[in-house]
Amino acid sequence: MQKKALLSLIALLCVMLALAACGNGKSNDQNSTSSSSPAASEASSPSAQTDNSGGDNVATANDKEFTIRVGAWFLDDRPHEQALKKAVEDGYKKLYPNAKIQWDVTLGGAYFDKLKAQFASDSAPDVTFFQQTDWFKAGNFMDLSNEPWVARLTEAGKKEPTVTYQGKLYGVPMEGSPSPGVWYNTELFNELGLKPPTTVQEFMDVCEKIKAAGKTPIALGFKDVWTVQMFLVSWIQSYGFVNDPDFGKKVYEGQIKLDDPTIQAVYKNFQTMKEKGYFNKNALSIDWPASAQLFASGDAAMIMQGPWMPGANKDNIQKGGFKSFQIGYFPLMDDKGNVGMTLGNGAGLAINAKTKLVEESKALVNLMTTQDVIAPWLAGDGALPFFSDVQVAFDDPVMETVKSFVDKGVMSYAIQNVIPTSSMTALTDIVTKVVSGASFNPSDLKAAQDAFEKDKESVVLPY
Template sequence: MKRGPALMTAATGLAGALALTGCSTSATSAGGGSGGGLTFMTFETPALTATFWDTSIAEAQKEVPDTKIKKIVSPDADRTAYAKQLQASGQFPDILSSINPKDFTAAGLLKPFDQKWLDDNFTDPDGNAIDGKSYIPPTNSQVIPMIFYNKKIFAANGLQPPTTWDEFVDVVTTLKKAGVTPVEMAGGEPWSAAIPLSGIITADVLGADPEWIQKRYKNEVKFTDPGMTAAVGKYRQLVDAGAFDKGALSVSYADANKQFLDGESAMYPMGSWFIGQIPAAAAKDYGTFLLPSATGEAIVPFNTGGTTAVSAKSSNVADAAKFAQAWSLSKANLKTLIETDGAFPMLKNVPFEEFGAKVTPVYTDGFKLVTEDNTKVSAFGQVNNDDALPPGVVEQFNSLAQKLFTSSDVKGELASFDAGWDKAAK
């Protein structure tokens, strides 16, 4: 398998955010531990519901039975931004779920996990390593994006999954002529708007040079370089070809999911977590393929996932770490993540069968991308290891994707992005 280095791996604003969740902090257990207990920042999705979090917290709390765990729910998908708001107001959580560690490590806000524990429990213990330390356990992996497609729509139009970029554009053109929205896009939410652009950059730029991000940190390459400009130009090519609905920038993630599953679009670039949104009874009607690269080689946009991060400033770091470790090793948690969030487990000592998870052929096809010998590279803008973008740059990238939906000035937008990177990386 080829892979890049380190891979396989203001008060008003806060008050508003808390108001959105109804001051969404709730004690999930009456522990009564010293120091007033610990806070755990979570998030909720159609797959990871309030019930899931409450149940998983109760299970992990068995490792720290005398410590109360209070749940704090992020009001939207940007957990990193919410954690920053909490930190600015002196309320940084003791345990945090699914944040971008690089936004906090420079300030010494996160405690790295014990290396022996990582080595003993995970198939890729250094998958989330940043400068040799891991702040999120490598519990599972994701492919970001996979291209999901509607088999019935493809068959009705005489189409097969494309393996080259030209074939992909031909599929888009054929579907557009047939009156079908070729590609679904959840453009109303910055993180999801960036998924198609991220996929193209990963396939073409990182697929050709897995060390590109490291070279950008060393200022050896630029986003305005020809290879990157050509890749981003492909995104504009899709926009110009009418691949996306004209109103895509106003479509939420939830609405995009529904539109695709209702047959209103033929393809959907999204992370492998979308597998969990496909009803088992309808799974036979959907397939996946990888976004074609410039060379035609299959490039797997890979992310080593995980959930729990621990605050180095916690009043009880030891119990916070114990809780986080227990949560990360829970087979029940992983079973739920497999079935509802399309997670591909990476626990060293647990064969897949032991999870007892019920999966669909779509999941099985995706899992093959993780387990087979192929070319895996960091999913651009999605990873939590050394290839993660500088603090704040993920948000800039998401904004770039939305801007490029309406702006054809690829070189100009990339020049601005270069400037943003240079400022953040200082």
Template sequence: MRLGAAVLLAGVLSLSACSAGSLGSSDDAAGGKTQITFLTNNDPANVKVAEAVIAAFEAKNADVDVKLDTRPQGSEGDNLVKTRLSTGDMADVFEYNSGSLLQAIAPSANLTPVTGEAWAGDLDDTFKKVVSSGAEVYGSPWQTISGGGILYNKPLYAKLGLQPPKTWADFMTNNSRIKAAGTAPVAQTYSETWTSQILVLADFHNVSAADPGFADKYTNNQAKYATTPAALAGFQHLEELKKAGYWNDDYASAKYNEGLAAVADGTAAHYPMITFAVTAIETAAPGKTNDVGFFALPGTDASKNGVTLWEPSGLYIPKSTTGDKLTAAKKFQAFLATPDGCAAEASATSLGGPFAVKTCKLPDDVATAVKDLSVYVDAGAASPALEFLSPIKGPALEQITVEVGSGIRPAADGAKLYDEDVKKQAQQLGLQGW
């Protein structure tokens, strides 16, 4: 399971294909307008954003009527998208995965390229990579970027005179000082096992910095976690932090919202997490959202310090959309890559990260952790998470990371076990070389 799917079950993020509603798009004009259908996932929060975007778009494009259509989340919605593309019955514009899973719908065969559109030049460079195939760009962004790393308590850092670390050694030094001051250095919440993966998954920027070709070699069965030092490091971080006694005492039973509350109120100094979680802090710890900052998971080289990104899904136009509908669909797709489109999204949801459009600015009242993340993105110090570059993510990772983080299994053994888990999935996908 992709991390996005696990998080979706936790009710806080939707990263993968989704949703189910009426089939097909209308060929009828509505009062002289061109009517198009927009297909997106049926998560209630997502639908709220879609409704706000449609309203804002129609206010500026009186000649277009956009009909909202939804599809189920998870594999059911994924299969629906593939079926409708194969039968030529896809909506005029639709939301779907970016990254490796986009390749599963054969973009060059099924989608309308937008490489030459003026707005494509405004896309964040990292996002542009994950909505591209070959030399062509196919999508505009749907909602915002999230970053994986460390949420930290800013008042505690100020009290102890600490600075956000840029190397793992400095991070461990900070943890030592925090423990000596009587506070749990790092919150873990293994009652919800998906949260145990972050120290491994969010370390991918460091893996990529050390071995830029790792994602391709990994996909082609030419590189392993257990035998690639930079990739093994994520498992070693879990082992090292556990052995040092840096977890919260109730790490085995604590839940996600308790981890957020702990880092927000200073009960714990750090919580490895993805920034979409920022939107849930106000519920977990009212009034404490801006006491939480963010820094990228530190690696070994401060000069290469950067963040692992979970990119938004994309908005795409199928090749079955033609004529006036194609013109209208292109306007709608382009709207999501403008400041007005970004503002419409922000009006309907709390932001867990920066926009994937260079011309869009974050609101002044955005959470502190999101501002911290945007500094990395603006500087280009970022890499997509591995799941956006490779279709392979073994389903047992969260159980393995719980074992390593609990001291049940050594890091080296955990990495080897995960390599076996990955092999099973690659064979199920029918990938060559496995």
């Protein structure tokens, strides 16, 4: 019995020694990677994950295969847009070698309707470009207030109303977009002895001389509704905010109604231009790229567009084989020549609050704010950076003209920041109606005011 007990004891001790050896072996394997090795660095990073299902191997999130979706409405075939996509893809490949970026692009205003439906069905992209602030109240976007790129924002960027809500940042202000304005063919102006107008009457006089020369004065692509709103809002800025810095606030508080004479004056300008034939006859049936072709070809002398126009025009001239010309710029003005300007965020970038790729989405957004990625894109779009460490070099000298108007113009937030979407849509519809040939009637503005009163609470105020 004693011998049997002794053998049992010896066996037990052997088992215990073996277990101890196994334990020490695992510990040694884990410690064999020094803290300075790449594997250790990845494991200690926020994006690293330890796989405990297979034993002793350590894997990082960087190694996994996944597809991350990015939504946008503007990534067309222009060189700087394609360059942006390539820069993002190349940079992201260094962070996540096995990842794939899926670009969910729907050009124009239809994108926003689609995005709204996607959020309603939990199928929205992981990272998405956006405009307006309706998404914040709906809880669609993730709070990004503590992301590393926030410290690099300028003070204006940190306070940009299109990306902030209740004191928090829900998006990146990707581009400081100067006011849209009128871009003109300087060679054609010189041939006709024209100078950039400084008052509405001078603008009308220029249009008349261009029409008399057999050219379309100004090209419109109003099939894209956003171009209608852009034209309307830009003119209201100069009529409203220059004479009253609190114009927008008074509109929101009801002290100024949407049928105010100041706003009526803008619609009367549209009617005058329509009646005198200053727009292309197919203004309502072509989109903005088609209107840009009219301008690039020399058939139209002017076009009302955003600061991306210089780059787009060079591209259109090259592709169409048109005669090259230097582009000029002047902003829309009121009857006295006053100019109201904005430097708004042309495109915000946000993360879907329900994304399953949280760290991966944050890494993508951070990448897109870096100098090498964002600066060439801003140059192509004619936009200014909201990041203090991003420098943009513009190729076209006309951008200095744009900047000079920004510097001396009366700056304010855009009027649409205090008007609900439904009301803005009604205001835009009236412009379309006038351009179709119908006479403007101040009573038409009642629908816009009614929509304003109904949906006023949906506005996220910029002040």
